[in-house]
Amino acid sequence: MLMSVPPTNPSATESDPETLGWMRGFPPSADRLITFQDGSFRNFPELRWAWSNIRQLVPTVNVWRGQGPASPLPRAEQDIGAVASTTMDGRPMTFAKMLEETYTDGIAVLHRGRLIYERYFGALKSHKPHIGMSVTKSFTGVLAGLLVSEGKIDPQAPVTDYVPELKASAFGDARVHEVMDMTTGLAYTEVYTDKNSDVWGLRRANGMAPIPPDYDGPTNIFDFLIAQQKQGEHGQVFAYKTVNTDVLAWICRRVSGLTLAELLSERIWQPMGAEEDAHYHVDRIGTESGGGGLSTTLRDLARFGETMRNHGRFNGRQIVPSQVVEDIARGGDPEKFKPAGYPTLPGASYRNQWWVTHNAHGTYMARGVYGQGIYVDPKAEMVIARYASHPVAGNAANDPVTLPAYMALAKTLMAGG
Amino acid sequence: MLMSVPPTNPSATESDPETLGWMRGFPPSADRLITFQDGSFRNFPELRWAWSNIRQLVPTVNVWRGQGPASPLPRAEQDIGAVASTTMDGRPMTFAKMLEETYTDGIAVLHRGRLIYERYFGALKSHKPHIGMSVTKSFTGVLAGLLVSEGKIDPQAPVTDYVPELKASAFGDARVHEVMDMTTGLAYTEVYTDKNSDVWGLRRANGMAPIPPDYDGPTNIFDFLIAQQKQGEHGQVFAYKTVNTDVLAWICRRVSGLTLAELLSERIWQPMGAEEDAHYHVDRIGTESGGGGLSTTLRDLARFGETMRNHGRFNGRQIVPSQVVEDIARGGDPEKFKPAGYPTLPGASYRNQWWVTHNAHGTYMARGVYGQGIYVDPKAEMVIARYASHPVAGNAANDPVTLPAYMALAKTLMAGG
Numbered sequence: 165m166l167m168s169v170p171p172t173n174p175s176a177t178e179s180d181p182e183t184l185g186w187m188r189g190f191p192p193s194a195d196r197l198i199t200f201q202d203g204s205f206r207n208f209p210e211l212r213w214a215w216s217n218i219r220q221l222v223p224t225v226n227v228w229r230g231q232g233p234a235s236p237l238p239r240a241e242q243d244i245g246a247v248a249s250t251t252m253d254g255r256p257m258t259f260a261k262m263l264e265e266t267y268t269d270g271i272a273v274l275h276r277g278r279l280i281y282e283r284y285f286g287a288l289k290s291h292k293p294h295i296g297m298s299v300t301k302s303f304t305g306v307l308a309g310l311l312v313s314e315g316k317i318d319p320q321a322p323v324t325d326y327v328p329e330l331k332a333s334a335f336g337d338a339r340v341h342e343v344m345d346m347t348t349g350l351a352y353t354e355v356y357t358d359k360n361s362d363v364w365g366l367r368r369a370n371g372m373a374p375i376p377p378d379y380d381g382p383t384n385i386f387d388f389l390i391a392q393q394k395q396g397e398h399g400q401v402f403a404y405k406t407v408n409t410d411v412l413a414w415i416c417r418r419v420s421g422l423t424l425a426e427l428l429s430e431r432i433w434q435p436m437g438a439e440e441d442a443h444y445h446v447d448r449i450g451t452e453s454g455g456g457g458l459s460t461t462l463r464d465l466a467r468f469g470e471t472m473r474n475h476g477r478f479n480g481r482q483i484v485p486s487q488v489v490e491d492i493a494r495g496g497d498p499e500k501f502k503p504a505g506y507p508t509l510p511g512a513s514y515r516n517q518w519w520v521t522h523n524a525h526g527t528y529m530a531r532g533v534y535g536q537g538i539y540v541d542p543k544a545e546m547v548i549a550r551y552a553s554h555p556v557a558g559n560a561a562n563d564p565v566t567l568p569a570y571m572a573l574a575k576t577l578m579a580g581g
Numbered sequence: 582m583l584m585s586v587p588p589t590n591p592s593a594t595e596s597d598p599e600t601l602g603w604m605r606g607f608p609p610s611a612d613r614l615i616t617f618q619d620g621s622f623r624n625f626p627e628l629r630w631a632w633s634n635i636r637q638l639v640p641t642v643n644v645w646r647g648q649g650p651a652s653p654l655p656r657a658e659q660d661i662g663a664v665a666s667t668t669m670d671g672r673p674m675t676f677a678k679m680l681e682e683t684y685t686d687g688i689a690v691l692h693r694g695r696l697i698y699e700r701y702f703g704a705l706k707s708h709k710p711h712i713g714m715s716v717t718k719s720f721t722g723v724l725a726g727l728l729v730s731e732g733k734i735d736p737q738a739p740v741t742d743y744v745p746e747l748k749a750s751a752f753g754d755a756r757v758h759e760v761m762d763m764t765t766g767l768a769y770t771e772v773y774t775d776k777n778s779d780v781w782g783l784r785r786a787n788g789m790a791p792i793p794p795d796y797d798g799p800t801n802i803f804d805f806l807i808a809q810q811k812q813g814e815h816g817q818v819f820a821y822k823t824v825n826t827d828v829l830a831w832i833c834r835r836v837s838g839l840t841l842a843e844l845l846s847e848r849i850w851q852p853m854g855a856e857e858d859a860h861y862h863v864d865r866i867g868t869e870s871g872g873g874g875l876s877t878t879l880r881d882l883a884r885f886g887e888t889m890r891n892h893g894r895f896n897g898r899q900i901v902p903s904q905v906v907e908d909i910a911r912g913g914d915p916e917k918f919k920p921a922g923y924p925t926l927p928g929a930s931y932r933n934q935w936w937v938t939h940n941a942h943g944t945y946m947a948r949g950v951y952g953q954g955i956y957v958d959p960k961a962e963m964v965i966a967r968y969a970s971h972p973v974a975g976n977a978a979n980d981p982v983t984l985p986a987y988m989a990l991a992k993t994l995m996a997g998g
Contacts, residue, residue, distance in 0.1 A: 187867055190834040191803045199865050200640070220642050220867045223617070225634075228708055231856075233650065291645055377794045386608045417607040439648075441858065448616050450604055450637045 173555040176267045179209035181287045186213040201374050208555040215534065215553045216269060216287035218295045218459055219443060222371050225425045225452060227433050227442035235437025235479040237463060240278040249572035252508065252564035262569040266535055266562040267554040269294055270462040274470050274547040275577050282462070286553060291440055293459035294551040297532030300444075300458035301409040303468070305517025307427055308344060308412050309488035316419045319344060326415040329386070334394035335411055342398045343408045343415075344516045345496050349396030352405050356533060356557035366406060370457065371447040384447045385410055402501045402514050406455035409517060413454025424452040436471060437479040438464045456532070462549055469530075469538040469547035493528055493542065495520030508563035525574060533557040535566070544574035590972040593684045596626035598704045603630040618791050625972040632951065632970045633686060633704035635712045635876055636860060639788055642842045642869060644850050644859035652854025652896040654880060657695040666989035669925065669981035679986040683952055683979040684971040686711055687879040691887050691964040692994050701879070703970060708857055710876035711968040714949030717861075717875035718826040720885070722934025724844055725761060725829050726905035733836040736761060743832040746803070751811035752828055759815045760825045760832075761933045762913050766813030769822050773950060773974035783823060787874065788864040801864045802827055819918045819931045823872035826934060830871025841869040853888060854896040855881045873949070879966055886947075886955040886964035910945055910959065912937030925980035942991060950974040952983070961991035 173179070186196050186209075198210045200221040205214035214221060245260030263271060269288040273281040288294050296303075311317045317326070319341035324331050326340075338348050355361040365381055367373035369388035382388040392407055413424050420427050425444055433442060442460040444452035452458075460468075467478065472492075476484030496515035506512065513520045520528040525543035530536075535552025537559075548570055554562055590596070603613050603626075615627045617638040622631035631638060662677030680688055686705040690698040705711050713720075728734045734743070736758035741748050743757075755765050772778040782798055784790035786805035799805040809824055830841050837844050842861055850859060859877040861869035869875075877885075884895065889909075893901030913932035923929065930937045937945040942960035947953075952969025954976075965987055971979055 190831060191801065191866055191868065197866055201865055217867075219636075220640050220863050223637050223639055224641070225637050226709075231651075231708070291648070292643075384608065414607060446637050448618055449608055449614055450634075451608065
């Protein structure tokens with residue numbers, strides 16, 4: 165049995181940031197203040213405000229949408245709120261109740277390219293960017309894939325061919341494809357509930373955690389990556405570690421000569437006809453967090469999902485080469501994924517920064533902590549974009565409720581319901 | 582004789598941030614790094630990069646432009662680069678040379694509503710916001726004027742009618758119009774070249790200067806304002822002190838129930854058909870710096886100037902009531918302005934956060950340190966929007982070159998040349 169929501173947390177309605185009045189008033193009252201410096205933005209329920217307002221807490225760099233109109237996102241409203249499913253722990257569920265139970269801030273469902281359902285909750289609005297957390301990685305993967313398809317990155321090459329600075333680090337004998345698929349052997353640990361986990365060092369380096377006055381660790385992403393130590397062998401098993409993506413982002417910058425923000429703007433945001441600018445949070449020296457720092461509007465996240473579903477074609481253009489998308493959709497090696505132990509994702513694999521289910525619908529996903537995600541179901545011709553602010557970071561907390569609801573919706577849509 | 586450029590500084594060409602490679606590379610080399618934490622972003626020539634990239638250094642809040650197309654800005658190119666003038670210190674000058682000599686990052690000239698000249702230099706691009714410094718104040722003034730025209734603010738009322746928190750401060754016995762016109766009597770000093778000036782306390786409070794570890798002063802704008810002490814009498818003379826504008830912004834928030842970013846978006850940015858979102862930098866609790874924190878694109882700055890020239894009408898709408906603009910254009914009391922001693926602005930006055938020349942053309946201006954400005958010449962039907970990164974903060978350093986060049990251009994345009 166997989167439990168979904170710890171019963172001790174207030175519900176989505178009880179923790180609604182607008183109702184609670186977080187950061188309202190001039191000034192907000194002391195018990196409604198959220199700051200970066202005191203770390204309160206990471207607490208629940210404060211994070212329900214923070215994930216929709218991250219640029220008010222940390223420096224960011226713009227991802228320009230370009231000039232001209234946004235690409236059309238035709239509407240064909242369907243009330244899918246009553247679509248029924250059963251959670252992994254056996255409880256009856258509806259699509260609407262799933263949204264509430266998993267602290268959804270916004271959800272957009274596309275079926276055959278039409279926006280059939282779009283809802284906002286909490287502090288999110290249609291024109292406001294919400295942080296994607298590790299959904300960011302899937303953008304980095306696609307950008308890397310683009311550069312691979314152009315011959316600018318060789319997946320079989322050593323990482324140090326592009327970033328010699330990593331010679332003495334754990335990545336000194338790693339190949340690019342091992343970084344893309346996160347099969348490197350690293351001492352680095354990423355346990356969100358452990359204050360001693362290395363992920364906190366990464367957050368201090370990438371600007372998403374305050375740096376204590378006496379801190380002598382790395383204060384930018386590059387220095388943090390260079391300091392990573394090897395543990396185990398590369399290429400053997402999948403292990404989810406954000407530093408891989410930050411290395412991949414470094415490679416992308418090196419071969420393109422562009423910042424990640426420029427690369428995303430030129431290659432995806434502008435051709436896709438994004439509706440709003442996006443942004444990355446940056447470290448102290450202006451480096452984007454390629455592993456977790458992208459904020460976008462929900463609709464633009466949906467546009468990107470639809471671009472993937474259409475084999476890279478959207479807005480009348482081939483934005484991403486089809487082979488880049490198909491390589492992702494085909495997935496990686498489930499045998500390398502299995503030892504990582506994701507009970508909610510049996511039989512899955514990880515390929516170029518995407519989670520591939522290998523289910524009967526060929527579903528693949530971009531996933532970020534606290535419930536962020538893009539869910540592409542090619543067979544049902546369905547894309548779900550979702551932003552959330554779940555009290556628990558790990559997606560094992562919402563998968564038991566969300567994944568069955570998504571599959572039930574897919575089947576309903578396939579049945580023409 | 583008024584000297585314009587200290588001869589010790591490198592020229593605009595020599596200090597070009599793109600040529601010098603500031604913040605280029607992954608990572609940038611140590612001698613090309615600019616950070617907020619070490620204060621280097623305020624040094625020259627680093628500030629030539631920083632004023633076009635402020636959101637990469639500090640947290641910001643978005644000013645949404647709304648949906649739909651940007652308002653048209655019809656073009657009628659004229660090569661005005663050769664227009665001749667004489668600087669206040671008697672040197673022959675051309676419009677193009679003026680731009681170089683005063684470290685212009687971008688200039689847009691509108692004549693009769695048409696964009697006749699638009700140039701970018703340094704780190705600025707047409708779609709990138711540049712910090713307006715105290716040009717921000719003129720936006721706050723117009724927003725306050727709007728709320729006055731709707732009866733929501735009474736200029737004759739005590740400040741404490743709206744913000745009782747200021748009771749024990751210097752503003753405890755001040756009236757709103759004294760804050761609007763900066764005729765309050767305050768102990769606060771604003772001397773940019775003096776590291777002991779109170780303006781540094783304001784910068785620490787508003788997030789534009791790092792806070793030392795042992796600092797026990799105010800760490801947000803509201804606390805800083807509450808701590809201000811009175812010196813002299815209110816209503817007697819003009820004294821340029823940014824805290825007045827931050828008080829005015831506080832009043833605007835209180836009576837509207839909106840943040841300054843929301844207010845600017847709803848009242849000006851959306852109806853004006855701005856081309857890009859703008860942003861304010863914010864303090865540690867999310868408060869916009871109403872006295873200096875707004876960044877906009879150059880074209881949107883020009884649109885706002887044109888809105889003013891057209892008595893508040895632009896994009897087919899009456900955005901600002903005409904009486905609000907006319908009240909500003911009419912100016913304040915030059916006798917109250919005179920003691921402040923601005924040698925480059927003889928006979929001028931300050932009215933509701935704008936600088937009014939009382940010259941034969943009825944020119945009025947928004948002005949910000951390092952050369953930011955909007956120059957509205959009603960008689961010549963000319964608006965100039967300008968962003969810059971001059972090595973010297975005070976505009977006395979560029980006025981002797983820029984103001985005669987603007988007047989010469991106005992006369993040329995009036996003559997049909």
